[in-house]
C-alpha cells in the first residue's frame with residue numbers, strides 16, 4: 001500500500017483512522033462501527049479459509065509464511081494483531097502465551113509469530129494492532145515490534161522509551177526498506193524480558209531482489225531452505241502472567257525448548273522443522289536464537305558452511321559441524337546433502353534436550369536425505385502430545401481397543417502404558433534412524449523393526465507386562481493391563 005498524504009483518512013482496511021507523520025493513529029470513537037465490520041469480515045475470512053488482509057502461502061518446504069498484499073507500488077503491507085493464546089507442548093502441557101496473530105481475533109496468538117518474508121528493495125509496512133488478551137483478568141499491556149537487525153530509524157525501532165507503543169485498541173505502522181537479504185527476526189520490546197519469554201517473536205527473512213533461491217543477491221544458490229527459530233519457555237512465568245501474579249524475574253527456569261515452537265519428537269513429524277532433501281541437494285538453514293539461552297547446534301553426518309551471520313555475508317565461509325549461537329544472533333548454514341540417511345541436528349546444551357526434564361526432547365530434530373526421485377516422507381505419527389487423543393479416536397474408529405507405543409531414539413513412549421484388557425497395542429518405530437528395535441517379553445516377541453515399521457500384540461489377561469528391546473540396553477517398557485476401560489487413565 002502506498003502512503004496516503006499525512007493528515008488524510010487512512011485507506012487501509014485496518015482500524016487506523018488517520019495517517020500522521022508518526023504512522024497510523026488509533027481509531028476514533030466513530031470508528032467502532034467500521035471496526036465491527038472489519039471483525040465480521042475477519043471471521044468470515046477465517047470461516048472461508050482466506051484472509052482479507054494477508055495472503056498466506058506454504059513455501060517449498062511447507063513452512064507457513066506471510067507475504068505482503070500485492071499492490072501496484074513496491075510497498076509490502078503486513079497486518080499483525082497482538083493478543084494472547086495457548087500453546088501445546090510435545091508432552092501435552094498447555095502454556096499460556098502472548099504473541100502476534102494474523103487474525104483480528106483475541107486469543108489467536110501463535111508461538112512463534114508468523115514468519116514475514118520480503119525481497120531486498122521492498123518498502124515494508126507492518127501494521128501492528130493491539131487487540132488485547134482474550135483471557136479475563138490478564139494485564140492489558142502495550143506492545144511494540146522491534147525489527148531485530150533491520151537497522152531501522154528511531155521512530156520504527158519499537159522501543160517504547162524512544163518511540164510509540166500500542167496500547168490496547170491502538171495501531172502503529174512500522175516502515176522500513178529491506179536493504180540486505182538475510183535472516184532477521186522481530187519481537188516486542190515492552191517489558192522485554194517478560195513479553196519476549198511469553199512468546200512475542202517471529203522470523204523475518206529478506207530474500208534477494210529477485211526472490212528466494214540464493215542466500216543473498218548474487219550469493220550462493222540453494223535447493224531448499226529452512227528457517228529454524230530457537231527459543232524456550234518457563235511454565236512458571238507463563239502461569240504467573242496468566243493468573244496476573246507478579247513474575248519473579250530473577251528466577252528464569254525454562255522447562256521447554258523449541259524449534260519453531262516445537263520440541264522433539266514433534267520436530268521430526270513437521271515439515272518446517274525436519275530438514276529433508278534429496279542426495280546432492282544444497283539446503284540453506286537459517287538459525288535464529290530468539291531465546292535467552294546460549295545454544296550450541298550440532299549436525300551429525302555433515303559439515304556445513306557458515307555463510308552469513310546477522311543479515312550479512314561472512315568474508316569467507318566457515319566449515320563447521322557445531323555452531324554456538326548467542327541470544328539474538330542468526331547464522332545461515334549451507335549444507336550439501338552428500339550422504340543418505342537420517343542424522344540428528346540438535347543443541348549440545350544439556351537443558352535444551354529435555355521436555356520438562358524428560359530426555360530426549362527440546363531443541364533436537366533430524367536431517368534426512370533420500371535418493372533422488374524418492375518422496376520426502378515425514379514420519380507418520382505425531383509426538384507424545386497427540387498420543388492420548390489418537391488412542392481414544394482409534395478405539396472409536398474400529399469399535400475395539402487400540403493403543404500405540406512409539407519407538408524413537410532408543411526409547412519406548414510412553415514407557416508405561418495402562419490399557420483395558422482386550423486392547424491391541426501397536427509398537428511403531430517413528431524415527432527414520434537405521435537402528436533396529438524389537439519388543440521382547442517372556443510371553444510375546446516381535447520381529448526386528450526398521451524405520452516406520454509396526455508390530456501388534458493383543459493383551460487378553462490382566463497384569464503388568466515388562467518388555468525390552470533386545471538390541472538396546474536401557475530400552476524397557478511396561479504394559480499395565482487393567483479390568484475395564486473405566487480404570488484406565
Ligand SMILES: [Cu+2]
Nearest residue numbers: 143188190195
Ligand atoms: Cu509486548
